[in-house]
Amino acid sequence: xxxxxxxxxxxxxxxxxxxxxxxxxxxxxxxxxxxxxxxxxxxxxxxxxxxxxxxxxxxxxxxxxxxxxxxxxxxxxxxxxxxxxxxxxxxxxxxxxxxxxxxxxxxxxxxxxxxxxxxxxxxxxxxx
Amino acid sequence: xxxxxxxxxxxxxxxxxxxxxxxxxxxxxxxxxxxxxxxxxxxxxxxxxxxxxxxxxxxxxxxxxxxxxxxxxxxxxxxxxxxxxxxxxxxxxxxxxxxxxxxxxxxxxxxxxxxxxxxxxxxxxxxxxxxxxxxxxxxxxxxxxxxxxxxxxxxxxxxxxxxxxxxxxxxxxxxxxxxxxxxxxxxxxxxxxxxxxxxxxxxxxxxxxxxxxxxxxxxxxxxxxxxxxxxxxxxxxxxxxxxxxxxxxxxxxxxxxxxxxxxxxxxxxxxxxxxxxxxxxxxxxxxxxxxxxxxxxxxxxxxxxxxxxxxxxxxxxxxxxxxxxxxxxxxxxxxxxxxxxxxxxxxxxxxxxxxx
Numbered sequence: 001x002x003x004x005x006x007x008x009x010x011x012x013x014x015x016x017x018x019x020x021x022x023x024x025x026x027x028x029x030x031x032x033x034x035x036x037x038x039x040x041x042x043x044x045x046x047x048x049x050x051x052x053x054x055x056x057x058x059x060x061x062x063x064x065x066x067x068x069x070x071x072x073x074x075x076x077x078x079x080x081x082x083x084x085x086x087x088x089x090x091x092x093x094x095x096x097x098x099x100x101x102x103x104x105x106x107x108x109x110x111x112x113x114x115x116x117x118x119x120x121x122x123x124x125x126x127x128x
Numbered sequence: 129x130x131x132x133x134x135x136x137x138x139x140x141x142x143x144x145x146x147x148x149x150x151x152x153x154x155x156x157x158x159x160x161x162x163x164x165x166x167x168x169x170x171x172x173x174x175x176x177x178x179x180x181x182x183x184x185x186x187x188x189x190x191x192x193x194x195x196x197x198x199x200x201x202x203x204x205x206x207x208x209x210x211x212x213x214x215x216x217x218x219x220x221x222x223x224x225x226x227x228x229x230x231x232x233x234x235x236x237x238x239x240x241x242x243x244x245x246x247x248x249x250x251x252x253x254x255x256x257x258x259x260x261x262x263x264x265x266x267x268x269x270x271x272x273x274x275x276x277x278x279x280x281x282x283x284x285x286x287x288x289x290x291x292x293x294x295x296x297x298x299x300x301x302x303x304x305x306x307x308x309x310x311x312x313x314x315x316x317x318x319x320x321x322x323x324x325x326x327x328x329x330x331x332x333x334x335x336x337x338x339x340x341x342x343x344x345x346x347x348x349x350x351x352x353x354x355x356x357x358x359x360x361x362x363x364x365x366x367x368x369x370x371x372x373x374x375x376x377x378x379x380x381x382x383x384x385x386x387x388x389x390x391x392x393x394x395x396x397x398x399x400x401x402x403x404x405x406x407x408x409x410x411x412x413x414x415x416x417x418x419x420x421x422x423x424x425x426x427x428x429x430x431x432x433x434x435x436x437x438x439x440x441x442x443x444x445x446x447x448x449x450x451x452x453x454x455x456x457x458x459x460x461x462x463x464x465x466x467x468x469x470x471x472x473x474x475x476x477x478x479x480x481x482x483x484x
């Protein structure tokens with residue numbers, strides 16, 4: 001798990017910075033982008049072990065980005081953890097296939113627990 | 129322009145984002161400096177975290193009150209152990225009480241049956257009650273929390289007790305968000321003084337439970353009840369809520385839906401949930417059969433069946449096997465019907481249905 005690439009997508013640079021520091025300190029290799037379109041490109045390019053995706057982002061929102069990732073055989077098996085503050089969004093995201101969710105503001109323990117669970121429980125990668 | 133739910137959601141989102149940054153950066157700094165921090169510096173970090181928690185609480189409260197007032201609360205009920213559900217909430221309350229120089233005592237948990245509720249709403253209800261009690265309690269006194277079970281009503285009972293003067297009779301009255309007047313309420317008569325209680329009460333209702341208050345010997349007790357995860361208890365709690373919701377006559381129909389055993393159940397349940405809008409109760413008792421309790425006007429049951437057939441576009445068989453007018457016909461007839469259908473005392477099947 002240590003050294004695994006984790007893709008982070010959020011339009012707030014300070015939140016991305018915080019996540020980047022926290023994940024790097026924990027031994028992961030964070031890859032940071034600021035919208036849904038960049039998240040899709042980065043997922044195809046880097047094949048991260050997990051993705052942390054904000055719901056509310058410009059250009060392409062998190063739920064739409066997750067659906068596109070699921071539709072691509074190269075990225076469909078990557079577990080997605082969504083960032084959300086709403087119970088309805090959380091439910092919608094989980095029904096749409098999100099692995100887990102994080103509430104803003106999140107605690108470092110819940111972040112690392114969610115990422116670790118995603119890495120341990122994710123399905124076997126598909127070779128394409 | 130009246131304040132709408134999307135506006136409140138927007139404000140809450142805008143507030144939570146900087147809070148996330150404050151919380152995370154504080155935590156990162158603290159982790160980085162942990163070996164070199166003095167006692168006072170640690171205390172300062174505690175206070176920052178605590179105040180950030182206060183703001184998070186305020187945003188949650190604002191959103192919950194708006195969701196309750198607009199009847200848009202999202203509910204996702206399942207069965208669980210109440211001690212597990214509240215574990216983190218009680219730990220946080222303990223640390224907050226310590227910072228506020230209040231005692232906080234938790235009575236040992238007795239063994240209780242599983243509860244049937246939306247876990248997040250249950251946690252927030254208890255957090256509102258504990259916050260209210262901590263703020264309202266007299267200095268140098270504390271807050272006590274106890275969990276238990278009422279065997280007679282089959283409800284999980286959670287009690288928050290603190291020393292203080294008696295609450296006003298309308299302390300639990302629902303808040304109506306009609307912000308049209310510019311007139312400020314008198315401080316001593318502000319309807320927002322008890323907003324946490326109103327929010328806790330609204331969330332409890334959504335969870336088929338209730339919040340009550342009592343005062344004796346200089347102590348206030350805030351009581352939250354939630355139904356045990358047993359079909360009869362959950363239906364009883366649902367009927368309680370329906371009967372209390374309307375001044376006039378309210379009809380409840382019990383609809384039995386026969387399922388094709390080879391049908392994928394998940395979309396069916398999702399559709400039921402969508403149609404019921406999370407406000408009515410959907411009980412899945414068996415893989416081959418669903419029992420649906422539909423509340424509303426006299427023809428709500430028939431309307432439900434029509435929507436079901438249109439939505440599924442398949443010849444599912446559905447029939448109304450009982451209709452009752454509340455509260456007049458709240459009688460043994462309902463339980464007799466359930467007995468006839470052999471649907472009572474099926475806890476294992478109930479659990480299986482929920483997992484499906």
